[in-house]
Amino acid sequence: MNNTSILFKSLKVGELNLPNRIVMAAMTRMRCNNDTKVPNDIVADYYSQRASSGLILTECTLVSQRSNAFPGCAGIISEEQVEGWKKVIDAVHKKNGRIALQIWHSGRATHSNLQGGQIPWAPSPIAINGVNYAVKQPHEVPHEMTTEDIKLVIQQFKEGAYRAKKAGFDAVELHGANGYLVDQFLRSYTNRRNDQYGGSVENRSRFCLEIIDELVQVFGKGRVGIKVSPVGRYNDMFDEDPVKLYTYLFKELDKRQIAFIEIMNSKDEENAYGYGHPASEKQVPNLLQLLRPSFKGVIIGNVGLTAQTAAQGIEQGLFDAASFGTLYIGNPDLVERFKDNLKLSDSDPKKYFGGNHEGYSDYPPYQG
Ligand SMILES: Cc1cc2nc3c(=O)[nH]c(=O)nc-3n(C[C@H](O)[C@H](O)[C@H](O)COP(=O)(O)O)c2cc1C
Numbered sequence: 001m002n003n004t005s006i007l008f009k010s011l012k013v014g015e016l017n018l019p020n021r022i023v024m025a026a027m028t029r030m031r032c033n034n035d036t037k038v039p040n041d042i043v044a045d046y047y048s049q050r051a052s053s054g055l056i057l058t059e060c061t062l063v064s065q066r067s068n069a070f071p072g073c074a075g076i077i078s079e080e081q082v083e084g085w086k087k088v089i090d091a092v093h094k095k096n097g098r099i100a101l102q103i104w105h106s107g108r109a110t111h112s113n114l115q116g117g118q119i120p121w122a123p124s125p126i127a128i129n130g131v132n133y134a135v136k137q138p139h140e141v142p143h144e145m146t147t148e149d150i151k152l153v154i155q156q157f158k159e160g161a162y163r164a165k166k167a168g169f170d171a172v173e174l175h176g177a178n179g180y181l182v183d184q185f186l187r188s189y190t191n192r193r194n195d196q197y198g199g200s201v202e203n204r205s206r207f208c209l210e211i212i213d214e215l216v217q218v219f220g221k222g223r224v225g226i227k228v229s230p231v232g233r234y235n236d237m238f239d240e241d242p243v244k245l246y247t248y249l250f251k252e253l254d255k256r257q258i259a260f261i262e263i264m265n266s267k268d269e270e271n272a273y274g275y276g277h278p279a280s281e282k283q284v285p286n287l288l289q290l291l292r293p294s295f296k297g298v299i300i301g302n303v304g305l306t307a308q309t310a311a312q313g314i315e316q317g318l319f320d321a322a323s324f325g326t327l328y329i330g331n332p333d334l335v336e337r338f339k340d341n342l343k344l345s346d347s348d349p350k351k352y353f354g355g356n357h358e359g360y361s362d363y364p365p366y367q368g
Contacts, residue, residue, distance in 0.1 A: 004311040008339060011054065011321055013298045014222030014259025016098055016170060018054035021314060021321035022335050023300055024328045025262075026057040026102040026173065026227065030072035030354040037062065037075030038084035044091040046361040049332035051097030054321060057227075057262070058088075060104035060175050063160035064153060067181070068115040069106035071134060072354055076101065076160040076167075085167040093168075100171035100225065101164040103215070105153060107181030108142040108190070109235050111135045119143045121153070123185045123207075124192040128236045129275050150197060150207060153181070157211045161218035171223040172215055174208070177264055179235020182208050183228075186249070187239035189277075201241075201248045209252055221257045225300075229264035230287060231280035233272040242283065243290050250294035262300040262323055263288065288318040307338040333365040342366045 011018045029046070032039050047056055061074040075081045085101070092099045108122035113135040122142035132139050145153070157174075164172055176182040184190040185207040191198045197206050208226075215224045228249070230242040239245055253261060265287050266280040284290065292299060301310065301319035310322030328334055330347030337344055343366075351359020 004307045004338060006311050006314050007307060007322070011298065013055065013321070014171070014224070015220065016055065016223070016259065018098065018321065020052075020054045020335055022054050022310075022338060023262075023321050023323035024050050024053040024056045024334075025302055025323035025325035026059055026175070027325055027329070028059045028070055028073055029352065029360055030070050031356070031360055032072050032074045032084075034072050036078070036080055037073060038078075038080050039074050039088050040084065041087070042357045042361050043074075043084075044088045045357070047088050047099065048091035048095055048097070049361060049365075050328060050334075051092045051095035052333060052335040053097065053328070054335075055171075056092060056097060056099040057173050057323065058099065058101050060102045060180070061160075062104055062106070063156040064105055065115060066118055066121055067104065067106040067110060069110040069134070070353070071114070076103065076163050077156075082163050082167045085164070085169070089168045098170045100173050100223075101167075101169045102173045102175050102227070103157060103160050103164065104175040105157070105181040107184045108139070109180055111137065111140060113137065121145050121149060122181070122190065123198060124190060126190055126192070128179070130236070130273075144193075147195070154207070154210050154214060158214040158218060161215050165218055171225060171259065172219050173262065174211060174215060174224070174226040176208055177227045177229035178232060179237040182211065183235075183237060186228075186245060187237055187242075188245075189236075189238040189240075201245045204245065205249045205252060208249065209256075212253065212256060212258065216256060216258065222259050224258045225260035225262060226253065226258065227262040227264070227302075229266055230291070231268070231284050232264050232266040233268040233275060233277050233280060236273070236275040236277075238277040242287075246291055247294050250291055254295045254297065258297060260298040260300055260321075261295055262302055263291065263319070264302050266303055288313070292318060330363045332363055337366055
């Protein structure tokens with residue numbers, strides 16, 4: 001018997017019925033129109049080729065003009081974008097797939113040169129150490145958001161969710177990972193506020209939970225999820241006590257009975273990316289074991305998984321489904337390849353970001 005067979009067992013995720021437990025992780029590929037942020041026909045091709053996945057999580061998609069961190073990223077702030085996404089969703093649904101929008105604000109991880117001179121927003125005026133790769137200039141000290149700014153952004157998430165629903169998405173995943181705005185509020189290194197949005201774990205979780213509450217209002221609790229990276233170092237991130245913070249957050253998400261939490265179980269080395277933070281695994285070696293009891297809904301494991309390690313993680317009860325990023329780039333039929341134990345194709349990292357269909361929607365299914 002195939003010892004990865006558990007990956008092909010169906011799974012109920014909130015109101016969604018997944019035919020398998022192989023999730024396509026969110027991946028920014030920067031193929032949308034740079035000015036309009038509208039997903040086009042090649043974006044529809046790309047996602048529909050991957051429709052056999054239990055659930056597709058889209059690339060991070062902005063809810064505000066102040067979130068413009070990548071040229072060619074997608075948006076959910078205009079009617080034109082809704083129309084573009086409709087084509088993507090229809091193409092995925094025609095192939096019996098399910099697709100959730102990853103809804104996103106970049107916070108301090110953008111640059112004024114990418115958004116008409118507007119300074120990035122963040123919980124506290126602390127710049128990312130180093131250079132913004134898109135504009136090749138040092139990261140800027142962000143504007144410290146006022147309470148009004150916070151309310152505005154929560155409203156933008158709500159409006160984004162309305163548009164996502166109108167477009168026909170099956171669910172929505174809040175991007176709470178990788179050092180973007182929600183994560184910047186959550187973790188102590190980037191949140192030095194002393195109002196009701198900073199300080200204690202309760203206060204640092206408030207922004208995230210207020211957004212979740214709005215998403216639930218729009219989509220219903222069974223169609224809302226979140227992605228978190230409690231020990232990730234990407235974008236210069238650190239929290240002094242991630243177990244305390246995320247235990248609280250998971251319990252609050254549990255009360256709200258949202259459909260899923262996707263956890264990045266990062267394996268970043270000491271001083272990953274040159275920021276000087278301690279190694280992820282050294283800080284919390286058994287993250288999944290520690291957090292699992294705090295959330296009764298579906299947990300999606302992520303980072304560096306193979307068919308074998310994903311199946312093992314599910315068998316051990318660490319998570320219920322597994323998401324795959326990099327492997328999905330070169331293997332649109334990842335589910336079938338895992339199932340039949342077929343050879344996996346490599347992908348070309350030079351074509352990950354930006355460009356046309358090459359290195360994007362031209363990876364064929366298994367050729368034999
Ligand atoms: C090209 C590329 C783009 C990515 N863009 C996003 C993104 O938009 N949102 C997100 O949450 N994660 C993003 N990620 C991270 C992946 O979703 C995933 O968490 C990561 O690749 C680890 O999974 P893997 O080891 O299976 O690749 C990206 C990863 C890659 C390789």
